[in-house]
Amino acid sequence: MTAENTEKTSPVISREGSTDIHAKTAGSKAVKIILITVSVLFLFVMLVMPLITVIYEAFRKGLVPYLEAISDPDTMSALLLTLEATVIAVVINTVFGLFAAWTISKFRFHGKKVLVTLIDLPVTVSPIIAGLIFVLTFGRQSVLYPFLESIDFMVVYAVPGIILATVFVTFPFISREILPVLDAQGTDEEEAAALMGAKGLTIFRKITLPHIKWALMYGIVLCAARAMGEFGAVSVLSGHLRGKTVTLPLQVEILFGDNKFMPAFAVSSILVVLAVVILIVRSIVEYIGKRRGEK
């Protein structure tokens, strides 16, 4: 390549010393096609194929074995436990998320940066480690254990542990979504409302909530999706007591470990369906939210 070439064409595209403008735009068209193809291929191999495989494997032996597999009592109780943990995690994290986001964006105080960092902790810590932390905090070797035992409240290898783990790993999702919106709004409108005599709850309901509604919904969807799929931390705290402390992802693991491939895929298909439902809800929320935002 000559110095002249480099001068005339943009350094990104010209490889072969194509100096004229037309070759350059043609080159960028080719780049576009290549990039799109690569992305589509990547998505297909990484996402679509596995999804098809799951559904295909689940139904390979026909509908009846599929229905049998998913109506297995252990699977049903796993589904219920998953839904229970998800709902509780969403409720707790919604409340917490609102409080945290509000506190962080509306007040100035010492240690604010620390709090913001702490909220992110659950996504940065490996879920397995999170599980272990809870085992150490609430398990037999913990100082809390005698007390928990005396009130007959078991955390480790019990449902509360599962819920705790789920709440922990989905901790930041909602507050993270609301925070930027609250920050962008500033405090002016709330102050204006306060000056007109409105009290805290009215201000929140009438001024703040309409503003963060869509971000909140989006956060809830993300939180629910993550809660349903949680495996690592739950796995550590579960103890795998079938029909008691097994969630859907754990049930899949168990079936897979027992070489029951078809049932494993059948149960997986439930998770896939739930995931697709959530994705659809997410798209709707995003769409409506955007339209409202533009008005």
Place this chain on the structure above:
Amino acid sequence: MYIELKNINKSYGGFKASDNVNFGIEKGKLVALLGPSGSGKTTILRMIAGLENPDSGEIIIDGRVVNAVPASERGIGFVFQSYALFRYMTVYDNIAFGLKVRRMNKAAINERVNGLIELIGLKGFGNRYPSQLSGGQRQRVAFARALAPNPQVLLLDEPFAAIDAKVRQELRKWLKDMIHQLGVTGIFVTHDQDEAIEVSDEIIVTNKGRVEQTGTPIDIYRHPATAFTSSFFGVTSELSDYMSFRSFDDIGEYDKAIVRPEFVKITKKNEFQKYKSSAVEGVVRDTQFRGNSIEVTVNCNNCTFSARRGLDEPAVEIGEKVDVFIYRIFVTHGDDVKLLKNNALREETVVI
């Protein structure tokens, strides 16, 4: 005094946003807080409203110390610089908000809101959202919203800053009339002296968190009390060495010598100039038509400043040599300011 601030101090971190602020405002007056950006005007307004607490000092409204009264109970109308209209509410709901909070009955709310919408000239716009209004319309909605609950005090933070020049002119007059008509006591913040002069009954000049001077616009204009006000107020130019202009007393040490256009008389060489012996020759640098006068910028004794000439006087040309006579100058030293009169004027009074 209806509103009174006594020895108010407020710091953000180590920064003094209010430094021993004192002033009083009479009932029914519209007062301007005038000062450069960052001089602590908004801070003062927010403390009066109860959105910020002073570190020390007292805020008294209608004879009552309100320091401990929360913002929601002070009954003060506030128009934010950004208007802070509720973006998810219509114009109607924005104005009705303060009344609904007070649990007024529906019919009364309806009547009052519609009355206000009419008052601000936005009839038929009740169902619009703030994003569907122009800047001037938003400003008026913010104004109506603040007035809806019948506050005795109305505070406005740079109410015209975000509005284009033409509409601004109209709104200023509108606001002034409206406030006097309603009989509320108003304080508005501005960094624009023309606005302050035009709209307010009284001006409070702020600088670096302190109150420099309070008084009527004409008072402050004629008798600036501090070095800051003398150079901040009016169109001012500095003379590097005022003694090079004839017939001023030497007061010894000084920081700045300030002239305003109306302190200066420019005459053509062939025109009659009573004080010709005390005039200095200058060269016209620029002339500008100002609507009701011509602004003439001259260069004289290494200084550049301007004066006005009437439209009926003979025109001066750029580059023309003219006589420049200065009637008065403000001379500052430290925080003090002194008005010096040209001695030629005094001699005349003695003679007569």
